[in-house]
Each structure stands twice: as C-alpha cells, then as structure tokens.
Amino acid sequence: MIEISLAALFIVFIALLFLLVSIFFYLFVKKYFNNQTRMEIFQLKEDYQLDMFHYLQTGNGEWLNSSLNQEQLIALMELLTEYSNVLDGPVVEDRIREFADKYLTSFIKKELKKGRWSLRMNALYAIEGLYMKQLIPSVHALYKKRRTTIAEKSQIVKLLARFHDPQVPQYLKDIHEDLSNFSLLSIVSNLEEKTLDELIENFNELSKKLQYVVIDTIGKKQLTHHHMLLHRLLSEDDEELRIRSLKAYANSGLPIDTNLLAAFFESDNWQVRMMAAKVTGVERIERFKLQLIYLLSDREYIVRSEAAKSILRFRDGEGILTMVVDQTKDLFAKDMAIEWLEKERNNHSY
Amino acid sequence: MLIIIVVYGGMLTLSFLQIRKNYQLDDIEPYEELLQSENTKPVSILVPAYNESVGIYGSIRSLLSIEYPEYEIIIINDGSTDDTLEKLITRFKLVKINRVIRKQLDTKEIKGIYQSTLYPHLIVLDKENGGKADALNAGINCSRYPYFCSLDGDSIIERNAFLKVLKPIIESDDEIIASGGSVRIANGCTIQSGEVISIGLSNKPIVIMQVIEYLRAFLTGRVGLSQNNLLLIVSGAFGVFSKRWVIEAGGYAHTVGEDMELVVRLHRMVKEKRLNKKIVYVPDPVCWTEAPDSIKYLRRQRKRWHRGLFDSLWKHRKLMFNPKYGSIGFVSMPYFFFIEFLGPLIELIGYILLIVAVFTGSIHFEYALLFFLLSLIYGSIYSMSAVLLEEWSMERYPKVRHFVILFLVSLTETLWYRPLTVVWRVEGMIEMLFGKRGWGEMVRKGVSND
Helix, strand or coil: CHHHHHHHHHHHHHHHHHHHHHHHHHHHHHHHHHHHHHHHHHHHHHHHHHHHHHHHHHCCCCCCCCCCCHHHHHHHHHHHHHHHHHHHHHHHHHHHHHHHHHHHHHHHHCCCCHCCHHHHHHHHHHHHHHCCCCHHHHHCCCCCCCCCCCHHHHHHHHHHCCCCCCCCHHCCCCCCHHCCCHHHHHHHCCCCCCHHHHHHHHHCCCHHHHHHHHHHHHCCCCHHHHHHHHHCCCCCCHHHHHHHHHHHHHHCCCCCCCHHHHCCCCCCCCHHHHHHHHHHHCCCCCCHHHHHHHHHCCCHHHHHHHHHHHHCCCCCCHHHHHHHHHCCCCCHHHHHHHHHHHHHHHCCCC | CCCHHHHHHHHHHHHHHHHHHHHCCCHHHHHHHHCCCCCCCEEEEEEEEEECCCCCHHHHHHHHCCCCCCEEEEEEEEEEEECHHHHHHHHHEEEEEEECCCCCCCCCCCEEEEEEEECCCEEEEECCCCCHHHHHHHHHHHHHCCCHHHHHHHECCCCCCHHHHHHHHCCCCCEEEEEEEEEEEECCEECCEEEEEEECCCCCHHHHHHHHHHHHHHHHHHHHHHHHHCCCCCCEEEEEEEHHHHHCCCCCCCCCCCHHHHHHHHHHHHHHCCCEEEEEEEEEEEEEEEECHHHHHHHHHHHHHHHHHHHHHHHCCCHHHCCHHHHHHHHHHHHHHHHHHCHHHHHHHHHHHHHHHHCCCCCCCCHHHHHHHHHHHHHHHHHHHHHHHHHHHHCCCCHHHHHHHHHHHCCCCCCCCHHHHHHHHHHHHHHHHHHCCCCCCCCCCCCCCC
C-alpha cells in the first residue's frame, strides 16, 4: 500500500516541481525581455523627444518613417500623451491630433479590440488625451458591444461629451443609474452648453439622480440663465432638491429670493441650515446677520462652523465675532468664534 | 491539509483573475481626473506617533508631497516620552492654535493643538498617552474631512497612493466604506526626504523572507477576499475609512490589533443594519514600512499579531457560523479562526509528531521525506505565484536579480522561516492564555534619511 502511495506521491512531487520550475523560467525570461523592451522604448523616447517638441512648436513633422514597429508606436504614444498633459492651446491640440491621426490610428484601433480590459481602457484614455476625434465611430462600436463593461462605457461617454458628440444625452439616459455621481458630474459638466440647456429644458423628465447632477452643474458652471429653475426648486417637496439648489446658489453667487431663504434657518435638517448660512455669507445678505449669530449656537458643529465662516465674509465680520466672544454665554459659540477669528488673523481659510 | 490547499488555491485563482484584468493599465491616466477635479473628496491623514522621533520627519515629508487635491495631515503625539513633539515643532515651525474639537469619540485629554506655519494643512495634536486606538480616535475627532486614513508614523507612502486607494470609494458613491492598500518592506530601499528613490532588497534573509510573506498575504489573500467582500483586515499601516461609518461603529477599540478589530466591527455593523456597504482592497497603492530585521523583534511582532488576531475573533465570536452574518460568518470567520489562528498549533503538533516518529522509527523514512519535499514545493509554488502576481500588477522590483533572490530565498522557507513563525505564533497563543497585554517595544531605526 505504502509502495503505491509513494509512487503516486512521487509523481505529484515531480509534477509540482515541473510547475514551479516552469513558473520560474516563465517569469525569468519574461522579466528579462520586458526590461529589454522597456529600455528600448525609453531610449526611443529620448531620441524622439527633441523632434517631437520641435514638431509641436513649428508643425514640422517630417522626421519619421511611415513604417513603425510596435515599440516605436508605444514610445510615440507615451511621449505624445506626456506632452499633451503639459502643453495647452488650440494650435498644439491640433498638432497632437494630426500626429496621432497619422501615426497611431491603426494601432489604437487594434488596441480597442483587444481581449484584455486594461488595454481597451488605455486605448480610450489615449483617444481622449490625444483628441483623436477620427476614432469616434470605433468608440461608438465599442460602446455597443455586449462585453463592454460599465467602466469602459463611463469612459466612453466621458470622452464623447468632451468631443461634443450628439449621442451623449441618450447614452447618459441609458446608463446613468450605473454610473457614480462623480462620473456623472464630470460628464455633464463637459457637455456643450447647448446640449446642457436641452437637458435642463426637460428637467422634470430626468431621473432624480440626473436632476441632482444637473443642479450641481448649474452652480459649478455658474449658468446664471437657469436661475428661474433654481428659484422654483427652492419650494420643492424633495428636500435633497432644495439643498442642492441652495448649494448651487452658494456656488454661483446668483441673488436668491430672501423671503424664501428666511424659512431655511429654522429647518430641522442641519444640511439645510448650513447651506442657508453659506448662501447668506456668499451673498453678504445684511438682513440675516442676526440669524448667523444665532446659528453660532446651533447643535450641529458643521452649522456653527459655517455660520462663523459666513460672518467673516461681512465687512464688520471680525467685529461681530469679537462681540460674540465677549458677550456670549454659550461656550460652543465662543470657541467657534475664537477659532475663526484666529484663522482670519493668520490668513488661513483652512 | 487538503482543505488548506484548496482554500489557498481558491483565493489565488480569484486574485489571478482580478489582477490579470488590470495588468498594464496606464499608471497615470485613470487618476488624472480625480487629481484635477474639485469633486474629489478630501481626506484627513491621521498619524499616531508614540516615541517616533527617528522616523517621523521622513514620514511626514512624504505626506506633504502626495498627489491629492485636498487633504489635511493630523499627527497625534500620544504622550511620547522622547523628543517627537519638539522635533515636529522645530522642523515644521508649529504654533499653538485654538481649535474646536468635535468630540464624537471618547479619548484621553488633549493637551494642545498645533498648526504648521509652513504647511497650514499640517496639524499636531498633543495628548496624554492612551494607546494607538485612543490616538486614532482623537485624530478622528479633530479631523475635518469625510474620509480618513490611518498611517503608521514610520511608513513612507508613494505619491499617488491616495488617489489609487480612494478611487473605488469615490466611484462607488460611498458604497465602499473602507479601502486598504498594499504594504511593502522598506528595508533595503533608498529613501530620501520621504521619497523612495530606488527600490532594493535587504541582504538579510529574514527581511527578504518577510518581503515574500507580505507579497503573498497582500496579493493573494486580500485580493481574493476583497472580491467577495470577505476582507477582515485593512492594514494598520495603510487604509482609508469613511469617518461617518467608523464613528457609527464606535471608533477604534483598545485592543492589540485595533485595525483588524475595526474592520470586523464594520462588517458586523453592515450585516446587522443590513446596509449596502463594502470593504475593499486595492493592491496597487503602496506604502513602505520598516520591518523588524532581527529575530528578537520579529518574534515580538508575530506574537503580538497572533494575540491581536485572537482578540478580534474572540470579541466577535458571535459571528462564527451565524447565518445572520452570511459569508462573513461562514467563510471569513472560520477561515481566520481555523486556518490563520489554529493552523500554527496544528502545524507545530505535526512537526513534533514527525520528529518523534523519526526517532522511534514508526514512520517510513522515504514517505516522510517525500511529504516534506512536497510541502516545500507547494509553499514555494505559492510564493512564486505571488511573485508572478506582483509582476503582473505592480512590477515594483525592477531587476532580474531581485526576482532570482526572491525565488531562491522562498525555496528555503519551509526549512527555517516557517517553523520559526509557527513557534512564535504558538507562543503568542500561550501568552494570551496567561493574559499578557500590550505592544512590546520595537526600536525604530528610521527608514528615511532626513
């Protein structure tokens, strides 16, 4: 019995040994060749660097052969992406795009069709970074494939929004429930103003998730012509909508209807009170100075902090906080006032 | 034995699939947007420091140059008896400030709050000694931002690590409440002013062995567990947590392994409150830390870890095989108890039986030898697979020579390192039975040149 087991064990041992040695040699050889390739690419980038810079400055791009191998293409793509991250301006953008269109189109097209997710993603990043509008049809094709993951779709919609593609609103409606707020915000704020206006025209038909993002975008991009929408939303039943529109007022500095704002200081929701304090500070609404002093004693730390910050935005803000420090019996309010006075004197907004 | 092989093999396969998907993904582009966007959530970095005078400056310097749009650094001087605070005051030109602390967690008294005049987002809390958990809780109270990261005072973080570790949190719309990165061993690397200049390997086998161990634990175990939301450790050296949920769970507890305990408690809370929340592990962001390079301190560390593991498991024993806690109760807890905690004891008994059997002649010698060779090869294959995963994911060790050394040293593991750690862990169990508490001291040499 032991004899048989021994033989079996020996076979297992040999098999495992073979596996181990194979992994070792695979890694050894792969590492060696990878290092060689990386070194070659590094060298190529060094060689191309000056010519590439010269091309981006002057437009003279006659320094390359038309038949390029894989390493040369990777070196060019990496170099171009690095320049694209540091150089700006329409002329440079055009030159980057022209160069990429001429030399990299078929390479990136192939990469888009690769089986591995990371390579397809890299290709999408390259298309965006190198402004390769020429590849938009391939990008649409990738979007429609069944195996395309949500991360890819998110990146596709993002880059299409940047290229002002007309399909974006439809894609957004299709997949927005699967996208994070962060991605949605980035996509919507990249939309052309005309497209964004169309989206806002049909505001009521949008899902709640998209509505929130649209309001945030109005505030961030200071789209003042949509003030009627913000005004209307302040009276909505949905509290989140009210908070977001207050935030949009605070971000855009649009004048708010003070009669509507008055009620928010009494809200049960601390986020509403905090936003009310913020808007009052941003717009320096004299009428609500007293409310801000009152909010210095709010039960929520963040509201007290925002109130103190807002008071300091008024010309006599320092005087008000000093008065609070001298007169108040509420230690919370006093501490907060002292903290912000100190920040003001040290010139730290943080 | 078979169960262990199957469990480890399963985790390895999961890790392979996950890492292969991300292999060769661009290192910069996916994070460009996070770096430039004003919608990226700010983070508070908490650094508890107790007698860290030697390493603290380099560590903080590395934090000042991280790539992240908005963050604050809060160093908590936990009643150090050396010159940690004085060093910080002079090096960063600290001044005492008035700051309101929102006391959401109970801590020992805060003696003073300082702010750097060079870097306004650098804050130092000076408090009475209360242990690491207490220091972290004080840091949470003082922090301003919705996410915090706990970082050991002697570790060096790579510049883009925060972007990488926070990416899943930001992109999940707060569904992910904790995210951990990889920890690597800094011994042997050249580090200047808080930045890793070149990556190298120490020439001490005991350190190289730990490098392999870290690679294995982080790359195989955690990626596999994270995929299924079974992760029970977000490393104490490097993890980002949602402040709101940590406070809700009661903050850090006073125990030996407070990092693991917190994660178990978060898991427990998620299940008890039926929340749709996750804890993930991201292999790529890397934090470099000093590993013990002598048997004495390594032994202390391992004994402590093992006690910490048991503390967490014991505190949350209710979860074990409890259907209410789903996969955590049926997979993670049993895995950590039977394989990670009891495993060493069983292994030690095996070693002893083997030795006894050899001497009494009640064992077939060839049989024993073959088994021994098999375990040697199996352990090695596992380590090599981890090295392979490392190659696929991060390629942090650039030279072919590094890789050959890792391979050769890993072959010797079964002969000396494994039995040693087994004995230490069993020692930890014994100490636990006799109720030993506390950290045990480790002398820091400091990883960075100032």
